[in-house]
Amino acid sequence: EPEVTQTPSHQVTQMGQEVILRCVPISNHLYFYWYRQILGQKVEFLVSFYNNEISEKSEIFDDQFSVERPDGSNFTLKIRSTKLEDSAMYFCASSVTPGTGKLFFGSGTQLSVL
Amino acid sequence: EDKVVQSPLSLVVHEGDTVTLNCSYEVTNFRSLLWYKQEKKAPTFLFMLTSSGIEKKSGRLSSILDKKELSSILNITATQTGDSAIYLCARRDNNNDMRFGAGTRLTVKP
Numbered sequence: 001e002p003e004v005t006q007t008p009s010h011q012v013t014q015m016g017q018e019v020i021l022r023c024v025p026i027s028n029h030l031y032f033y034w035y036r037q038i039l040g041q042k043v044e045f046l047v048s049f050y051n052n053e054i055s056e057k058s059e060i061f062d063d064q065f066s067v068e069r070p071d072g073s074n075f076t077l078k079i080r081s082t083k084l085e086d087s088a089m090y091f092c093a094s095s096v097t098p099g100t101g102k103l104f105f106g107s108g109t110q111l112s113v114l
Numbered sequence: 115e116d117k118v119v120q121s122p123l124s125l126v127v128h129e130g131d132t133v134t135l136n137c138s139y140e141v142t143n144f145r146s147l148l149w150y151k152q153e154k155k156a157p158t159f160l161f162m163l164t165s166s167g168i169e170k171k172s173g174r175l176s177s178i179l180d181k182k183e184l185s186s187i188l189n190i191t192a193t194q195t196g197d198s199a200i201y202l203c204a205r206r207d208n209n210n211d212m213r214f215g216a217g218t219r220l221t222v223k224p
Contacts, residue, residue, distance in 0.1 A: 004156075033212075035214075042215065043152075043202060043204075043214040045211060045212060045213055058211075089155070091156060091157075102148075102159050103159065103212065104159070105156035105157050106156060107155045108156055
């Protein structure tokens with residue numbers, strides 16, 4: 001079965017550094033998402049992306065964050081000047097259409113900011 | 115902000131028991147309600163519910179939506195240890211924004 005792949009699985013960075021989390025959505029999917037889950041807390045929506053632009057973003061997704069689809073396959077989340085509270089599991093997801101609701105999630109990138 | 119509230123937050127049962135997990139939501143531009151199972155890492159899709167009163171079933175799992183009560187339940191019959199996971203409920207709105215509840219951590223003991 002096709003799957004969403006994320007790299008790296010773990011990322012450790014120093015506070016203030018920039019990180020880029022990478023995702024390869026399922027090939028025929030058109031809608032892409034980033035979610036995060038702080039340890040022990042709920043899965044939180046960050047941003048949705050369609051047709052090379054942001055469709056929706058949450059209040060969490062401030063100027064520190066940006067997303068990009070640099071080529072036909074990758075979907076990236078950049079966090080500039082990381083903070084301690086950015087430490088979380090970041091999930092990428094994709095769907096064929098927005099209406100199905102059936103998001104396929106990647107296995108996540110565990111980001112640790114020291 | 116719209117909220118998705120799940121109960122109980124955690125549940126411990128023995129194999130063979132039947133469990134009912136609850137999800138309630140506040141509605142603004144409601145489109146669908148979804149259930150996911152989260153084991154070690156990524157949530158995996160279980161059900162999507164859009165219409166009230168229509169039960170969706172997959173093996174020992176079933177779910178139903180009550181739009182009048184703004185709630186949904188997920189039932190698992192004859193539980194097995196492999197059912198141990200966090201069960202997430204999510205509300206999707208017409209803007210395709212999907213918000214998750216905090217989840218119910220189910221532990222099934224042998």
